[in-house]
Amino acid sequence: xxxxxxxxxxxxxxxxxxxxxxxxxxxxxxxxxxxxxxxxxxxxxxxxxxxxxxxxxxxxxxxxxxxxxxxxxxxxxxxxxxxxxxxxxxxxxxxxxxxxxxxxxxxxxxxxxxxxxxxxxxxxxxxxxxxxxxxxxxxxxxxxxxxxxxxxxxxxxxxxxxxxxxxxxxxxxxxxxxxxxxxxxxxxxxxxxxxxxxxxxxxxxxxxxxxxxxxxxxxxxxxxxxxxxxxxxxxxxxxxxxxxxxxxxxxxxxxx
Numbered sequence: 001x002x003x004x005x006x007x008x009x010x011x012x013x014x015x016x017x018x019x020x021x022x023x024x025x026x027x028x029x030x031x032x033x034x035x036x037x038x039x040x041x042x043x044x045x046x047x048x049x050x051x052x053x054x055x056x057x058x059x060x061x062x063x064x065x066x067x068x069x070x071x072x073x074x075x076x077x078x079x080x081x082x083x084x085x086x087x088x089x090x091x092x093x094x095x096x097x098x099x100x101x102x103x104x105x106x107x108x109x110x111x112x113x114x115x116x117x118x119x120x121x122x123x124x125x126x127x128x129x130x131x132x133x134x135x136x137x138x139x140x141x142x143x144x145x146x147x148x149x150x151x152x153x154x155x156x157x158x159x160x161x162x163x164x165x166x167x168x169x170x171x172x173x174x175x176x177x178x179x180x181x182x183x184x185x186x187x188x189x190x191x192x193x194x195x196x197x198x199x200x201x202x203x204x205x206x207x208x209x210x211x212x213x214x215x216x217x218x219x220x221x222x223x224x225x226x227x228x229x230x231x232x233x234x235x236x237x238x239x240x241x242x243x244x245x246x247x248x249x250x251x252x253x254x255x256x
Contacts, residue, residue, distance in 0.1 A: 017104075080143050124153050192247045194247070198256055225239060
C-alpha cells in the first residue's frame, strides 16, 4: 500500500509565476479584480499597495503581484525555451517582451493544490486583462504561451489538477532509447518520477507520467519501492527508488 502524506506536515512555500508583457503596461488591479471575481467568484480582501506591489487575501492565502518595468533576463528565457516543446518559437517570440508581472502566494495554508489553483486563477486574470505574451514558471522550467495557458484552464476547469501548467514533463531520446521525467512534483512535497531506457514512444511516456503524477496528487500518496502501478488493473509497472537521473535527489523509477 502507498503511504499517504499528512497535509499538516507539509511545509508552506512560495509558489510563483511570471507573466511577460508586450508593452510596459502597469498592472491594472481594477480590471484584474473584476475578472477574477467574474470568472472564479473569489472574495478579495485586505488589499494593500506598496511601491509597485499589490497584496490581497484570497481564501486565506496572501497573493502578491509585482509589476517589473523590464523584461525577464534573456538568459533565463533562452535556457528554458530549449526544452519548451509546447512552444518551439518561445525564444524568438519573447526576445522583445518589454516588462513582466510577478504573481506569488507568499503566505497561507499548507494545501499546495489549492495554492496552485489560486495562482493559476490569478495568472489567467492577468493574461485576459493585459497585453501578455505568455507565462514563465521558472521553478518548474515551464514556458507557456498566453492562449495555451487560458485554454488549458477553460477546457479542464479551474478545480481540476492542471498538471500541464504546474509540472514539466521532460522527454529525451538517448542512444535510440526513450526517457521521461517530471519536474515539479517536489512543489507538492512528492518525489519526482522518471522512466529510463524505454522502448515506448515519447508520446506514450509522457501520457503515462501524466497519469501517474495525476494519481499521486489526486490521491495524495507517495509510491514505495517494490510497488507496481498502471492505468488498468492488469498493468503492473515496477517501481523503485534511487538517485535521480535527470533531476536532483531520489526519484521513483517506473519500469515502463
